[in-house]
Amino acid sequence: MRAVRIHEYGAPDTLQVEEVPIPQPGPGQVLIRTEAISVGFAQTQMRRNIFPAPMWRPEFPIVLGGDVIGRVAAVGPDAPGVGVGDRIGAFTLHGAYADYVVVDAATLVSVPEGLDAAVATAIPSPGPIAAGTLATAALRPGESVLVHAAAGGIGHLAVQLAKRAGAGLVIATAGAPGKREFARSIGADVVVDYRQESWAETVRETAGDRGVDVILDSVGGEVLRQGVQLLGPFGRLVFYGSAGGGLDVPRISPMELIGMKFLTGFALSQWRAARHADYLRHHGVLAGALAEGSITHAIHATLPLERVAEAHRMIEERSHIGRIVLLTEATV
Ligand SMILES: NC(=O)c1ccc[n+]([C@@H]2O[C@H](COP(=O)([O-])OP(=O)(O)OC[C@H]3O[C@@H](n4cnc5c(N)ncnc54)[C@H](OP(=O)(O)O)[C@@H]3O)[C@@H](O)[C@H]2O)c1
Known part of the structure; x- marks a missing residue:
């Protein structure tokens, strides 16, 4: 599979598209085949190593995180409540810029079948x-x-x-x-x-x-x-x-x-852990509002995964309105 990795902190060109093995889900985890991956401001700070949150302590090579929308491709042991083929979303601090990502099953949120994958990236975290x-x-x-x-x-x-x-x-x-x-x-x-x-x-x-x-x-x-x-x-x-x-x-x-x-x-991450019921309730309301069109998730641009550096540049130029989303071969 393709993964966008960085081997050093720096400019957008440090984002390299590389071939790597598909990761395998461990206990309590699932493997997601990604369709859409959002690019947020925080990831530009991570790439430059000026991200202010102390919980992010990665090791090189780094695959940056983000919101992913896709389908469950494999389920690890003890990951209840989810099946292969389910349409889901997740927000992860690591591993999102790739064709496949492993996440904890407990962090998954469901995504309405008919909802556009780029639009649906509003559901996990934004x-x-x-x-x-x-x-x-x-x-x-x-x-x-x-x-x-x-x-x-x-x-x-x-x-x-x-x-x-x-x-x-x-x-x-x-x-x-x-x-x-x-x-x-x-x-x-x-x-x-x-x-x-x-x-x-x-x-x-x-x-x-x-x-x-x-x-x-x-x-x-x-x-x-x-x-x-x-x-x-x-x-x-x-x-x-x-x-x-x-x-x-x-x-x-x-x-x-x-x-x-x-x-x-x-x-x-703190709110999700400490007020999980609130997080899920808001997620449900938001997914419904997006599906019925009463809330707009503005998509500034959709780009194929390999054009990720361009997405980072747009964010750093402050030229975007709403969200920039990467699409994988599962969608394009
Ligand atoms: N607390 C959390 O759990 C959490 C999680 C994820 C993200 N975040 C934070 O949420 C914020 C919004 O994230 P987002 O992905 O939706 O980003 P975004 O709002 O789409 O992009 C950041 C915006 O910040 C504004 N900005 C103000 N001063 C800036 C400067 N000196 N350089 C660059 N931009 C500047 C720009 O808007 P104007 O051009 O209009 O000024 C820019 O478009 C970010 O600060 C991010 O780190 C928090």
Whole structure:
């Protein structure tokens, strides 16, 4: 089978398509024949070795992870509840950029038969992250929500889910006019260019005296620091990515939170493990919404697996809207 491997950290060209043996599932695992593999911002950070999460400690050669959609090709011992041929999805930190991947059966999610494989890549992680950050913030109807990087793969799902949950005001930030136009088209009430120095002032004026109730921050750095200032009393900021700050995460003093402000992190792997029933419930709702078309998963581009470096370049150029997806020979 083909696997995209890196033997050193670096530029997109470090991603090499190589022939390797098909892995075999061990106890509690399944082998998936992949159809669609999503490429996320986090994998560009992993490739450059600036991924901020401590749970990712790989050894070379590395096959990067991601969301995969495919069918079960083989079932290992003690992997109940799943059969060869089942259409499933999984989010894995390792091994996704390949024709076959082995994952723990416990992490599988079901995927509706008729749903396009690229669109379905929202189901394992992007949708649950969008839903999970809103659940972590305990968003209540009528509240205001500020979604950063709102035209991104996760951000655009968060905008739509916030509206569905009854948010009174959704403010979306994005770095290019086309992205802001897109954010408006999927339901954002107000769009803001956070590349302008005055962006926080614009948000403050929009939210009014009450301040912002909920902020979903995947950018970090200065955006995170200013976000804390924008929160009103009982406002909640959920930090779940550091696209703008990289490893340079600002120090927030508890004194900055003393006006009844809440700052928390979100990691899908932790949420999935600690609140598994919630994760599965949100997955079910999202899969249904995608299948009936009431939530849009925007696909910026689909590319064959071997063009993975191009996908990484698009993400680093910040030129994409929604998700970039790799397709294998099972789909193309
Ligand atoms: N916590 C978790 O469990 C978890 C899991 C997976 C991913 N994540 C995080 O979730 C976030 C969104 O992931 P995604 O795959 O959907 O990515 P994405 O939003 O499609 O792409 C990242 C976006 O971040 C924005 N950005 C802001 N500052 C940037 C900078 N200095 N350089 C590059 N981009 C910048 C860009 O949008 P503009 O051009 O509009 O600024 C860019 O398009 C990422 O931070 C990722 O690391 C978290």
